[in-house]
Amino acid sequence: MCLSFFSIVIVxxxxxxxxxxxxxxxxxxxxxxxxxxxxxxxxxxxxxxxxLRYVDFLMGRxxxxxxxxxxxxxxxxxxxVLCQYPYTPSQLxxxxxxKEAYNEEIRLLQRYFLILQxxxxxxxxxxxxxxxxxxxxxxxxxxxxxxxSAQKSRIEQxxxxxxxxxxxxxxxxxxxxxxxxSSLVEWYLIKSxxxxxxxxxxxxIFVYNFYSLDTLPSxxxxxxxxxxxxxxxxxxxxxxALYSPIRVMLDxxxxxxxxxxxxxxxxxxxxxxLVYWVNSIYEAARKAGANIAPxxxxxxxxxxxxxxxxxxxxxxxxxxxxPVKLSGIVEHLHKESVNTVKKDLLRLRELGYICSQGxxxxxxxxxx
Numbered sequence: 001m002c003l004s005f006f007s008i009v010i011v012x013x014x015x016x017x018x019x020x021x022x023x024x025x026x027x028x029x030x031x032x033x034x035x036x037x038x039x040x041x042x043x044x045x046x047x048x049x050x051x052l053r054y055v056d057f058l059m060g061r062x063x064x065x066x067x068x069x070x071x072x073x074x075x076x077x078x079x080x081v082l083c084q085y086p087y088t089p090s091q092l093x094x095x096x097x098x099k100e101a102y103n104e105e106i107r108l109l110q111r112y113f114l115i116l117q118x119x120x121x122x123x124x125x126x127x128x129x130x131x132x133x134x135x136x137x138x139x140x141x142x143x144x145x146x147x148x149s150a151q152k153s154r155i156e157q158x159x160x161x162x163x164x165x166x167x168x169x170x171x172x173x174x175x176x177x178x179x180x181x182s183s184l185v186e187w188y189l190i191k192s193x194x195x196x197x198x199x200x201x202x203x204x205i206f207v208y209n210f211y212s213l214d215t216l217p218s219x220x221x222x223x224x225x226x227x228x229x230x231x232x233x234x235x236x237x238x239x240x241a242l243y244s245p246i247r248v249m250l251d252x253x254x255x256x257x258x259x260x261x262x263x264x265x266x267x268x269x270x271x272x273x274l275v276y277w278v279n280s281i282y283e284a285a286r287k288a289g290a291n292i293a294p295x296x297x298x299x300x301x302x303x304x305x306x307x308x309x310x311x312x313x314x315x316x317x318x319x320x321x322x323p324v325k326l327s328g329i330v331e332h333l334h335k336e337s338v339n340t341v342k343k344d345l346l347r348l349r350e351l352g353y354i355c356s357q358g359x360x361x362x363x364x365x366x367x368x
């Protein structure tokens with residue numbers, strides 16, 4: 001009887017702990033033997049879902065002609081700082097803008113700027129394969145300029161004997177196409193084609209594993225950042241032209257080092273990286289979205305605001321918690337009726353401050 005009682009207690013505690021600390025697992029099966037169970041806590045899984053819903057809302061919006069040159073500059077500066085270039089941000093800006101470069105490091109920065117500009121403008125939107133990676137690496141590291149058409153021709157000649165680039169093991173310039181790189185590219189293409197994972201998660205896993213490879217002899221981190229932008233754009237995240245996630249990562253530099261540079265040696269490194277990665281993507285998307293939203297005027301006695309204070313509270317609440325439902329807004333405002341909140345939401349939509357997705361009780365609101 002006593003034994004039976006203790007057995008019941010143990011089962012109860014096990015079920016309670018399993019429920020309280022449940023993990024959502026994504027089984028990553030790939031040809032690189034990088035099988036890894038990605039475990040998200042219930043809270044992290046919920047937050048990731050919330051953030052990706054907002055990113056999905058921005059996906060595909062045609063911002064091709066909205067390349068922000070200041071974002072381009074600050075992205076290269078942020079990347080250089082994360083790569084531990086021994087210069088201040090102001091020095092980096094002046095080096096990039098200089099007409100002449102007095103050392104190879106500055107020339108590389110200037111090439112990086114031009115390559116990233118091409119990527120953000122969609123001039124390199126071809127399907128990912130080893131040839132694309134090799135071309136980016138050569139453009140970045142060569143000390144003299146070679147026309148893009150000539151580079152492509154030379155690389156294609158090298159790969160011709162091996163059929164599909166992914167199937168070739170060889171060496172070009174100083175980059176080795178080994179089995180690890182080929183398998184990682186193959187994994188990415190399979191996951192992308194089958195849409196087994198959200199594209200942001202697929203890119204995050206690719207970026208994490210690419211950084212862990214020993215394929216590149218140098219400038220691996222710069223290449224990781226370039227491929228980040230390339231793959232985001234190929235997956236219709238055109239908003240990176242307005243605000244790059246690399247800039248967000250610089251704001252959380254210590255966490256970037258822990259999650260990417262040091263995280264590849266940790267058992268749960270991939271899970272921890274993905275939480276950080278999705279949050280960085282989300283914050284960058286929010287900042288990009290804010291760049292195209294109408295300017296919210298300040299309230300002053302001499303100038304009326306287009307929205308009232310209650311509507312401002314609603315807008316602030318949506319921005320901090322998006323996506324949100326009508327019930328959540330009503331609960332936040334406490335004393336306001338459902339009809340009043342509905343009218344305010346309609347007003348905010350008409351002015352272009354928010355948008356909605358879904359129907360009836362399933363409708364959710366986003367700040368644009």
